[in-house]
Amino acid sequence: MSDAAPGRPPAPGDALPPLRIPITRTLIVSGAVASRDYQDVHHDAEAARAKGSPDIFMNILTTNGLVGRYLTDHFGPGTVLRKVAIRLGAPNHPGDTMELTGTVTEADGAAVQVRVVGANGLGHHVTGTVTLTVPVTGGSAAP
């Protein structure tokens, strides 16, 4: 992960440092409410069980927000998200931890594409591809 060192432009193959996110009930519910998603499976455990799920689970908008945050956290101020495409697999239930990892797949100047995986105790919660513009380091007078 030291591959993705600050101060050097991203290059294909760079691995981003992982981000571990504890999946709490509070995160699931606050994410659902902040995204105005009142589907009961995201806040009501009884209702979630009645629909075949063992507990409440994170909504896709929150996952989307966390994936975006993971990349802007890493690439820093000035980073702009251009495209985020995600697919959900194993759900994020309370008590689990999701570890986001990323690998740079394309880099052309400021335009970077990153493959992202978020794994929890059940498997891959999310897989996706993010396209973003990263700040071009002003002082980098690369020869």
Add this chain to the structure above:
Amino acid sequence: MSGGDGARGAAVSGDDALYARLKAFEGRPAATGGRGKDPVNAAMIRHWCEAMGDTHPAYRGPDAVAPPTMLQAWTMGGLSGHTDRSPAYDELSALLDGAGCTAVVATDCEQEYLRPLRPGDEITFDAVIESVSPRKTTKLGSGYFVTTRMDVRVDGELAGAHRFRILKYVPGKGSSGPGGPAPEADPAPRKGTPEPVAAPRDAPARPRPVINRDNAGFWAGVAEHRLLIQRCTGCGRLRMPWLPGCARCGAPEWDTVEAGGGGTVHSYVVMHHPPFPAFDPPYAVALIALEEGVRLVAGVTGVPPDAVRVGMPVRLEFQQVRDGKGAWELPVFRAEPGAARAPREEG
């Protein structure tokens, strides 16, 4: 479906009829002239950032922009519900609800951000029903994937595009394992399917197909008496067995075509040994060349195993297999009448 398989159960026909009705919604509007219930605003942005733990400086201060990943949040109906959905979308939802698919889970979200959204921006949106899948069986239950595509605008200018896929499914059959939409075998045995395989007299159960994310669509098709061939949407190449990507062009996207049911024996073996308790040797296992140009391994029925020949015309049918835990379907191929004239001596 092959015409020779006229004895499909009512439940299966019902499903097919439903799918045809669902598919007719493709291309119809999901939302027209939708308006965000709130303008883009600093409070909602801050609440979002607090929930996500997002401290990006671009989302704060006097020149703040909204986190691009909030795109969909500005279009949400909230507790008061959607008021912008089209009659077509409501009708589609009602059809699915009526079929027992009352639960919903989102599976895919693809967004493109063309210009930033800033506090004060009033957004409008239009959406179209892009596709409806055939019935699929998942960990959560059996149902249909519905994909919509939405354009989000500010002052008429396109600000973002949002493709969204949900699974509408029959609730209550979920496992307590990985509960996401990862596919698994259909837990509900089909009724009225002809010719169940004689469970060999209290014999050990036959091994079940191993169903995984990559081949689940194949087995979901088989459960509905449809033999589905994967087709690469990149280069059009058909492939069997199902794989996550195209061996020719590498594209991961695919759709399916339904096999007509005709084929020929490309090669075969007759199993004598070793005996497996759930099977009754000798029996023929063939590599069938489908008319569509792909091959698959399957059993041959309708002729004694020693009458199977290379080049023999065969036709698809489905057999139900039962064991103590339920029943499932298998594709098999029946020798066409007159195809197996005779045994070894003529060969």
